Each structure stands twice: as structure tokens, then as C-alpha cells.
Amino acid sequence: MDLQCGIGSCEAKWLRSPLDPSQQGYLWRLTSNWKVSRSLLAIAILWFSLHSCLAQIGETKEQLAHRYGPPSPYNSKLSSLLWWKEYYGVLNEICTFHPSKLDIVAYFKDGKAVLFRYRHKDRSQMTNDEISSILNVAVTKAHWIRTSAGNRFDLRWRTSDSSVFAYYFQGPNSAHAFYEGPRYSVLIQTAPIDMVYKRMNREKAEGVR
Secondary structure (H helix, E strand, O other): OOEEOOOOEEEHHHOOOOOHHHHHHHHHHHHHHHHHHHHHHHHHHHHHHHOOOOOOOOHHHHHHHHHHHOOOOOOOOOOOOHOHHEEEOOOEEEEEEOOOEEEEEEEEEOOOEEEEEEEEEOOOOOOOOHHHHHHHHHHOOOEEEOOOOOOOEEEEEOOOOOOOOEEEEEHHHHOOOOOOOOOOEHHHHHHHHHHHHHHHHHHHOOOOO
């Protein structure tokens, strides 16, 4: 290869010349493969970051702490479902976790996690892939079924055995009660908790609440 070197520069002549068809094809394949590799790497990083840090329904606080460090006490100045009499007997403990880019609020019943709220730390909208990963990791080996939207904003799912229910709130905060969740948050809860949740929603719709 003929190199021309001058003061402070050195370049290959063939880099400045048109490539023959074989070289062009090789360069296209090399570029395409690199783009594909970068895309796969980005997907792998997203999958690992979500699957390595998300909580699971039924786990203890110690098991959850093993996933992503010690929990933080819930801010007592903030409202909590533990304050609501409707949740007496179905929830009795709360804590928070802050893995990666998520804030997670976890509620427990007799030491087992029964409700989670997931939200980006920057309060941004979640992608479909992120929501799917949260659902699939929060409940292991579950078959999730999309149910009616409920309103024009929010998304709903349930497991095939109806043991766990999930919601993604994407409407304005004014459209949601506290027991539902803030905008761009995912709520996942067991069936007994969901019964309370649905009853409160019915009472709200009927003007009782």
C-alpha cells in the first residue's frame, strides 16, 4: 500500500480512491454487522439491567435486598396505602428500592411482597419493552393477558390464573387516585390487593369515595 506522509499527516492513497465493487461489498457488510452488533448489545444491556434488578411477587425483603442492596425506609411524610383502612389486613409493611434508573415501592403482607410500584427516577415514560420486562420478571413463568383498557389512558393485564394483576398509568396525574399510581408508573399486585383496589374504584365511580 502506497503511503504518502507529510508534516503531521500520513494517509493511504486507496482510502481516497473509489472502492472497487468487492471492496464496497465488504465495507457494507462490515458496517452492517457493526450496526447489528451494537443494536444487539443495547438490547442485551437493557434486558440485563432490568432482569438483574427487578423485584418478584412473593419474595421477602431479604431476598429483594440481595438483588439490589438494602432497602430504604419509606418517607413517613408521604402518603401510604398503609394509612387506608381498606388495606388493613392485606398490607402491613412498606419499603423502597432504587436500582439502576428505577424507583420501586414494595408492600408486604406477613413478610412477603404482594404489591410493587415501578417508576423511572426521572419520571419519564416507559417503553413497551421496559413494561414487558417488568411484568415478566415480577412474576416468574407467568402468562400475562391484556385486559380492557379501563379508560383511554391506562393499560391493564392479569396472569392467566388471575393471581396477579398489573396496570400502567399513562394519563395525567389528575385522572388517578393515590391508590392507583402516578403517571408513567407500573402497579403490580396480588389478587387480594386487587380486590380492594377494584372496590375502591367502583366506589369512586359511584361517588361514594
